[in-house]
Structures are given as C-alpha cells and as structure tokens.
Amino acid sequence: MRVLRQSMRGRVGAHDYPLEPEAAPAAFRGQVQLDPNRCRGDAACARVCPSGAITVEETSTGWIWQLDDSRCVFCGLCADACANRAVSLSNAFELAVRQPDDMVTRAEFIRNEETD
Amino acid sequence: MTDVVTSPAVDLQQLSGGELLPSRVPGETRVVVPLVTLPRACQVIVDGVGARLATMVAQDERAETGSFTLAYTFAIPDRRWMTIECQVPADSPAFPSVTPLVPAAHWYEREARDMFGLEPEGHPDLRRLVMHDDWPAGVFPLRKDFDPSIPVPRVEADPYRFHTLHGDGIVEIPVGPFHAGVIEPGHFRFAAVGEVVLALEPRLFYTHRGIEKLIEGKSLDHGLQIAERICGVCSLSHAVTYCQAAEQILGIEAPPRAAVIRSIGLELERLYNHVGDAGNMCAGVGFMVGVAHGARLKDELQRLNEQFTGNRFLRGLSAIGGVRRDLDVEFAAQMSLELARIAREFGELTAMILGSETTMERMRRTGILPGDLARALGVVGVGARASGIDLDTRRDHPYAAYRDGETARRRDGKTARRPDGQNLPPSPAVGRGAGGEGYSAVGRGAGGEGHSAGGGEGFPVPTREEGDVAARLLVRIDEVAVSFALIQALIAEMPAGPLIAGWTPPTTDAAAFSATESPRGENLHWLRVNAQGTIERYRVRSASFPNWPAVAAAAPGNMVPDFPLINKSFELCYACLDR
Amino acid sequence: MYDLLLLLLQIGIMVGIAPLLQGLIKLCKARLQGRTGPPLLQPYRDLAKQLRRESVVSDQASWVFRYAPIVYVAGLLGAAMLVPTVSQRSPLGGFADAIVFIGLLALARFALALAALDTGSNFGGMGASREMTFAALIEPAIILVLLIAALPRQSTNFSTMAGETAFTIAGLLAMGAMAIVIIAETGRIPVDNPDTHLELTMAHEGMLLEYSGRPLGMVMWATQVRQITFIALSVALFLPWGMAPLHDPSLRQMVTGLVAFLAKIALIGVVLAVIESSVAKLRIFRAPDLLGLASVLGVLAVMATYVVSP
Secondary structure (H helix, E strand, O other), X not given: OHHHHHXXXXXXXXXXXXXXXXXXXXXXXXXXEEOOOOOOOOXXXXXXXOOOOEEEEEOOOEEEEEEEOOOOOOOOHHHHHOOOOXXXXXXXXXXXXXXXXXXXXXXXXXXXXXXX | OOOOOOOOOOOHHHHHOOEEEOOOOOOEEEEEOOHHHHHHHHHHHHHHHOOEEEEEEEEEEXXXXXXXXEEEEEEEOOOEEEEEEEEEEOOOOEEEOOOOOOHHHHHHHHHHHHHHOOEEXXXXXXXXXXXXXXXXXXXXXXXXXXXOOOOOOOOOOOOOOOOOOOOXXXXXXXXXXXXXXXXXXXXXXXXXXXXXXXXXXXXOOOOOOOHHHHOOOOEHHHHHHHHOOOXXXXXXXXXXXXXXXXXXXXXXXXXXXXXXXXXXXXXXXXXXXHHXXXXXXXHHHOOHXXXXXXXXHHHHHHHHHHHHHOOOOOOOOEEOOEEOOOOOHHHHHHHHHHHHHHHHHHHHHHHHHHHOHHHHHHHOOOOOOOHHHHHHHOOOHHHHHOOOOOOOHHHHOOOHHHOOOHHHHHHOOOOOEOOXXXXXXXXXXXXXXXXXXXXXXXXXXXXXXXXXXXXXXXXXXXXXXOOOHHHHHHHHHHHHHHHHHHHHHHHHOOOOOOOEOOOOOOOOOEEEEEEEEEOOEEEEEEEEEOOOOEEEEEEEEOOHHHHHHHHHHHOOOOEHHHHHHHHHHHOOOOXXXXX | OHHHXXXXXXXXXXXXXXXXXXXXXXXXXXXXXXXXXXXXXXXXXXXXXXXXXXXXXXXXXXXXXXXXXXXXXXXXXXHHHHOOOOEXXXXXXXXXXXXXXXXXXXXXXXXXXHHHHHOOOHHHHHHHXXXXXXXXXXXXXXXXXXXXXXXOOOOOEHXXXXXXXXXXXXXXXXHHXXXXXXXXXXXXXXXXXXXXXXXXXXXHHHHXXXXXXXXHHHHHHHHHHHHHHHHHHHHHHHOOOOOEOOOOOOHHHHHHHHHHHHHHHHHHHHHHHXXXXXXXXXXOOOHHHHHHXXXXXXXXXXXXXXXXXX
C-alpha cells in the first residue's frame, strides 16, 4: 500500500508522441544535411564516412553529392571533416520513408569557375 | 615500453618458467613458454597469485613467423597483467588445452578452435561454439588466408549435440532462439523435473557479425566506428577501451579534461544501465510498478546522454586521443541538477523495491552463484561482486579519470551518498537501508582496504557475499550511488585544457590492450596495428564472455519460471559476447 | 418473454462489457505505475484485430487443437449465462445450478489444456501443467464458496442463492476465499501474470501461445468473459445490493440493478488493479499456499455456518 501511495504521487512519465511532436536536443546528431552554398566538392566527407553513406562523384560539369540514409550511422565524422562547414548533422530523426529509394538524397552541382 | 614489474612476493616470470618478452602495457609481465608447458604455466599463475584469466588472443602469424600465436592474459590483483604466450606450429595446429587446469579457458579455446582451427588437445568439450552447424568444416574465418568478401556456402550438418540427462520424469525444455518478447536471440536447453531445473545449457552466438575480421585492414579511426557499435548498451565502454588500446600503441594519452569527460560518460553509461536493470529485474518477478519507474528513470538518463553527446547510447563521444564533445559549464550545472533529481527518485524507487516483501522474497536465495565457482569461471562485473569477489577495473587497472591521484584526491574527505541520503560506508560492514533486513553487515571481500596501490585506493567497490539475485540487485543499487557521487565530484573539478591529443597513424607493428569497467564488468580489447597503420588483429573480450557460463551455472536447482529473473539479474549482452 | 429479454441483456453485459472491464483494469494498472496506459477501449480493438486475422495452425496439431476453442468459448459463455447479474433471477432459470457452473468451467479449462498439450509445444505443456495444478487447488475453494452460499437456502440454484449471504462470520470467510479465487481464475498477479512476455513464467498465456488470428481472438474474449463471470458471481453472492428482485421487477428496479452491477464490477476491477500493482508474482511453488488458503477459508466458513448459526 505504501508502495502504491508512492507511485500514485508520481506523474505520468510519457509524452503523447507522435500526437504531440517532440524535438530532439540541440546536440542531437540526426540526419546529415548539406548546405549547397558552401559545398566545394572536395569530398572530404565521403573519404571519412565509415559506412560509405556519403559519396561524391566527379562529373564533367561539376560533382554529385549523394547521401544514403540507410547506410548512415550518424557518427558525425563528415561534419568534423568538412573544411567549408557545408555538412552538418541536423535534428531530424523521423526518417521513415515509404520507398527504399527515398532514403537517398542527391545533389548535383555545376562547377562555377568564378567562385572556385 | 619495457616495464617489468617484479613483486617482492613472487616473481611471475620465474613462477611461469617462461622467457621474458617486452611488455606491451604498463604493469604487464609477458613471457613465452614452450607449448607443452603452457597449461602448467597458466595453472601456477592462477593458483600461485590468484590471477584471473582476462582474455586469450589467438593470432595467425604464419606469414611472419610460420606459426600461430596464443596469448593467455591474466589479471593479477595488484594492478598487474601477466601474459603467457606460446607458438603453435602451422603444420600441426594443435596445443595442449589449458581448460582442464584452468576452467575459465573453456570458451576461449573453443572459440580459437572455431575461428583459427587450433585444436585444444585434452579439452573436455570440442563442440562448435561460435560457428554454428551449417558452417563448413575446415573454414576458419580469422585466419589470414580467409577472404571475407567471398560468400561461404553453408552446409547440411548434424545438429548440435546438447548434453542430455536421462531419467524418470526429466523433461527437456528448449527455449529460443526466438523469444516471446523483443530480446536478443539465444537458445536455452533446460533439463527439468517438474518445475525444477536440473541443468541448463545455453547455446548462444546467434549474432555473429564477424567484427574482428571486418576491422582487419581498417584504419584506427574507422576501427573506432566499428568498435563503438559492437554493442548498444555498453557502446561508450567499448569505444573508450578501443581508444585506450590505440593510444597505448600510439604512445599518447588523452588530456586530463578529456579523461574526466570520458569518465563522466562512462559513469552515465553505468547509471542508465544499472537503473534500467534494477527496474527490469522487477519484470522477472512481475512487480510492474518497479518496471515502469525503472524504465522512466532510464529514459531520463538517456535523454541526458542525448543532450550531452547527441546520442542516447553515448556514441560519438570518445575519439582516439581524447573526446569529441566538450562539457561546458552551463550544461554541466544543468546535468548536475538533473542527476541529483534522478538520484533522489531512484532512491525512492529502490526503497519501493526493497520494501516490497513479495519482490524481495522472490529474489533472495534465487540463482545463487557460489564465489568459488565465479572465481573458477573468471566472472567479472556485478556478477562477481555479488558473489564476494572484490574486483573493479576502475580500481584494479585504473584508466581515464580513475587513475592515480585524480579520483583519490577528489574522494578525499568525501563519502559517497546513497540516493536515499544515507552515507555509503566506505569500509566493511555495508549496512543496508530500507528493507534490506537479512542483508546487513556483510563484510566486503579482501582488498577493500588492504590495497596499497596509488589512486584507486579508497575507490568504493560494493560487494556482497550471497551471490543471489537480490545481491546482484543490491550491488547495482550501491554502484549507482557511487556513480552519482563520482559524476558530481568530476563535474565539480573539471580540469581545463585541450579535448584531444593529436596523433599520426602508426608506422611500426605494435600491439596493446586495454580494459575498462563497463556496466556489465570488465571489457578488454586487444589491438594490433601493422606498419601500414592499419589494424592487423583485434580481439574483443566483452564482460558478457566470461559471465555467460556463470548464468548457466546459477540456474540449476531453481525453478524454470525463475530463470528469466536470474538471467536479468546478470543482464548480459548477446551481441557483445558474439561480436 | 421476460426470461428471453433477460437472457439478451445478460449476453450484452457479459460478452459486451467483458473487454471494457479488461480495459479498465489495464488502465488502472498503468496509472498506478505512472504510465499513460492503453485507451479504455483498447481490448475491443485488439479483439477486432485478432478476429480479422487469419489463423495459422501448426502442422503438428490435430482436431483437438482446432475444436478446443469452440468448447472453451461455449463452456465459458454457458457459465456466464448462469450467473445472476442485474436481477437476482438467473437468465437460465432452472439450469442455473452451481454444480453445472463448476462443470462448465472445468470443461472449458480441460478443453484448453488439451489443446495446449496437443501441439507438443513446451510452453503449452508447461502452461497446461501449471494451469491444471492451480485448478486442482482452486476448484475445491470454488465449490466450498458456493456451498456456503447454498446452505442457508438449501439450494444450489443461483437464482435462490443470490442476494442471500449476509455479513456473518461464514460469509466473511467465504468472501476471503472468493477474493483469492477471483485472482487465480482471472490469471492475475500474484498467481499468474497476464502481461508477461516471458514464456518461461506463463501459465494461462502459455496455453494460448500456439493460437493465432480468429481462434486466439475468441479465446481471449472468452477469457475476459470468464473474468467478468467470476466477478459477477462474487457480486451476486456477496454484494447483492441493488439487484432487481427475483419476481416481477419494475423497469426502475432493473435500471438500478444494471447501474449497481456495473459500479460493483468496476470497483472490483480497480481493486484487482491495485493488488496487481502492489505485489510481485509468487514463486510457482508458493502459489499453492495462497490457493490452499482459499480452500482453508472455505472449510472454516462451512464450519462456521454450523457452529455459529445452527
């Protein structure tokens, strides 16, 4: 009985997620995001990526940056490696998709000789 | 690093009769012995100085020396290690088994047989251990000539032969590997008469991911990402162990601030595990209030982990040379407050559990692991401490901020506070608070005070003598109190300075090992890099490895429905056992 | 005509309300544990889901496994129809005999235990063995409790027994026994744990492990009916206030009876939740002590009937 009095005093611990949206803390390492304005295509992120989730492919006109969320382990090494701070880990954690292909994010860059 | 420690009491080299080799980590005595004297040398070390078999590393060095190497590493009570090595010729890959003399070697030798094809002659049990029946004979994945990129065709083979008991009324109960709940896979074969377990044989290793092979040829940085993911719930402990081994090889040391942050992380890991386990043990007895509150507090601790490191399992905190995340003053203060609140609420929860007579009745005298058996099996962690074995890597082989001077200085004049506000007695006779009647005045094992070595002195290691489920619960509760106090002390005195030491990939062949105290006990990683700076051999001995046989040993004599409770009281990991 | 209406009402209550009572108990338990808990109507959704699903039957199973749920459901529904709920009058009138009641329950239990053994699954066997062990201990207690209620009126017909027991020493002892019977028969802590996922500890759940889809839904539903039946029986025997009289009740009396009945079973449901939350499950070897206590209380009650009130 004493036990119950104690436990009754406690409030309900859980939130009504997903009915009430829940934010991840600022430090959270979620989905990798790329700032296209900062990316210079030097592929440092792809080189350090331990699971091969990020690939950077050189094309005749520029480069293609590609992220496969299904391979990503959210280690954040890409963000540490990027000298231009183009890659960062966002707070996005609701990464469920309906098609396997939707796990892949692709960004095609056209090299601009003036800014390079 | 040639650092041979000779003790006035006993000279390990002479005792083992081996030839001295340069040691790899401070405090290690490393000898090589002829193959025939291997079992005897291991036995004298175990019997002579009370050493515990900490790991056994097999290596395929046929390309370099034309032979396989076996290295049995023992932990010696006063902060030393002892490694006994021997060469196994490539043309006759067999060695005299150590198991008949040192039972703790049982699984190590079976694993070496599966992975390297080294035959332990005289081993009492030569069934497959790691590789299951469908793995073809004569294919040894950790040999250097095994190419993991080529798929191995599976074969039809005789099913595994479980030990069977025959007699009137003896029923065999196979359980798993799939279970009714969402847990890891493992098969348990009970022999029972009615509801009483006569024998239990676990068949594990269903989660083999080939990590030790996978990591070969990877860079040290890349290796860390793999090491960190050996296990979910002792992720940081594995990461730190790996980093420390790598730092040992590189001859660098994490800066003081990084060491403190690592220790804080490791204690947070212990907290969320122990708090969750204390609640989960209630599930084994159907005390649902305890389960619910344990789960709630565990989640709050994991949220704290998430705010601290960006990951609920503390991944991405440790890096080779230091840490990747700082703990700023503001967040440290917030964490300190939050932890104080959780400590208080955990105190209420433990009072509730200990005060529930029906719960404690189920836990007392259930699943007893006798101390001498635990010692023989080389059990570590909570399982060992609840059976009267006084051991804790944080004190016995200190690392990070548990090292000399640091914790000792912090702990001076401070006594750990139990979450319910009572002092945790630093000396023998650990008197219980609420509800622990019948558990009072339990003498701590040897070494609690008589410990002369530096900084670990006075590090409180709660132990109990009973060896039952209740003792394991109570040890966890006491350790939680120590961890809460330790984090607060570490936060209070954070040294300033850099977070990470720089390093360049190694250019010479070198090996080292390191141990940390994970929530489940001692994790030991053995790492060797080659001249190209990539990993040559990696051997993970997680705390679950020596402890699983103890679960099987604690079950007989209990009732079948008590097994989940016994299993939970050890709370071992299937994935880090298997790797 | 009246009997037919009463029977329809009874079916509505027993079959319709049973999942609601289950939901109430679960919700109460969750709240006592500081959890949000499932919605009150979750058991209906679970049943609807199971009844829609296809059933997978082990190829080791024989016809026993297929037909056992029918016997189980029929036995329990039959037993549920005997117990007076709203009115003191049992819907099945003359058939509503205590001995029939016990027989139907035993039949249902026997059918399920057979089915559990039929597939050769270990957990089924263990569950059946535990359930039958409990049954052997709890059935005498049920018989004794019913005997106490039957003695004053010299009849084992529920319609005559209902509303009779007063707060005598015998009555109180029998109530104690009945409380234990309810806990055991509804498969609750400290005897069994209805929410466990640990297959090694299961008793009743262990017997259901091989069932899936529609038969599972039927058995789950019937088990909920069994729960409400026992609670209704204890209400009829020991807390008869508000029940409509045996003969020619007015509409008003019927409504009062209905409301009183619902309130009483809800109250007992809450009490069950409190008991489940405050204690841990007993060791299986200790459970007979508790169940034996029920029988002892029953015997004492019988003795008290003769000693105290001649």
